[in-house]
Amino acid sequence: MPTDPMSTDAVETTRKRLSRAAEDLDTNLIAGLVSDSADRFGVVPYWERVCVPLLAESPGREPTEIAVEHALSEGMRVGLDVHRRHPRRPYPPDGVLLAGAEQELHCLGLHALAAARRELRRGSLLLGPALPWAGLTGAVYRARPHSVVVWAQTPVTGRTYRLIRFARDFPSVRVLAAGPGWIEPLPSSIIRLVGLAEAVRVC
Numbered sequence: 001m002p003t004d005p006m007s008t009d010a011v012e013t014t015r016k017r018l019s020r021a022a023e024d025l026d027t028n029l030i031a032g033l034v035s036d037s038a039d040r041f042g043v044v045p046y047w048e049r050v051c052v053p054l055l056a057e058s059p060g061r062e063p064t065e066i067a068v069e070h071a072l073s074e075g076m077r078v079g080l081d082v083h084r085r086h087p088r089r090p091y092p093p094d095g096v097l098l099a100g101a102e103q104e105l106h107c108l109g110l111h112a113l114a115a116a117r118r119e120l121r122r123g124s125l126l127l128g129p130a131l132p133w134a135g136l137t138g139a140v141y142r143a144r145p146h147s148v149v150v151w152a153q154t155p156v157t158g159r160t161y162r163l164i165r166f167a168r169d170f171p172s173v174r175v176l177a178a179g180p181g182w183i184e185p186l187p188s189s190i191i192r193l194v195g196l197a198e199a200v201r202v203c
C-alpha cells in the first residue's frame, strides 16, 4: 500500500515534472511518472491533487497545444493502466464493469477508478471509451457484473434516456453515472458519482 502522504511540495514537484514531460511529448516518461507517483502516494490523492487540475488547465486550442494535451492524457492513461496490473488475472465474476458511453472518447476517470480499485485488490472489467449502448447490453449479458459505471464527459454523450432504459433492462444490476456529462435529473435507481474517492467507496 502507498505510504507517503502528499505534501504541497510533492504536489508541486510531480506536477511540474508531468507538465515538462507533456511539453516534450514524452508519453513514456509521463506514464512512468504517473505509475511511480501512484505507487508512492496512492491513486486517489495523486489523481485528485495532481492529474485532474493539470488536465483541467489544458488549453488545447493551438495545434502544438493539442499535441501536448494528447501526450498528457495518453501518458496518464498508460501510467494508470500499468499501476498494480496483473495482466493474466481473470475478471472476477459478479464484479464491476466500467465503460465510456456511446461516442465518448474521454475515459481517464474510469482508468483512475480501475487503478484505485486494483490498489484495494479489486478487479474491474474496463471496456474503454465509446462503447455503443448495444455493446454495453451484450457485455452485461456475458460478464454478469453487479455494478456498471458509465462515463460521460459532456452532455453530448450523457444521454440520460439511454441510461434509464439500460437500467430498466437490468433491474438487478446497480447502474452508476460517472463524469460531468450527466446533467439531467436521474431516477433514484441510478447512482450519480461525483468524485473518485466516492466512486471507490461506492463500487
Ligand code: B12
Pocket (backbone or CB within 6 Å): 052, 055, 056, 057, 058, 060, 069, 070, 073, 074, 077, 103, 104, 105, 106, 107, 108, 109, 110, 112, 113, 153, 154, 155, 177, 178, 179, 180, 193, 194, 195, 196, 199
Ligand atoms: C484529455 C482530454 C481529451 C482527450 C481524452 C483522452 C482520454 N483517454 O480520456 C481527447 C484528446 C481524446 C479529447 C477529445 C475531445 N475533447 Co476533450 N478534453 C480533455 C481534457 C484536457 C481533460 C479531460 C479529462 O480527462 N479530465 C479528467 C476528468 C476526470 O476530469 P473531470 O471530468 O473534469 O473531473 C470532474 C469530475 O468528473 C470528478 N472526477 C474526477 N475524477 C473522477 C473519477 C471518477 C470515477 C468520478 C466518478 C468522478 C471524477 O471530479 C472533477 C471535478 O469536478 C479536457 C479539458 C478540461 N478542461 O476538462 C478536454 C474537454 C473535456 N474536451 C473537450 C472537447 C470539446 C473534446 C472534443 C469534442 C474535441 C474535438 N473537437 O474533437 C473531443 C471529444 C470527442 C468525443 N466524442 O468524446 C471539451 C468539452 C467541452 C464541453 N463541456 O462540451 C473540454 C472541456 C476542453 C475544452 N475546454 O473545450 N479530449
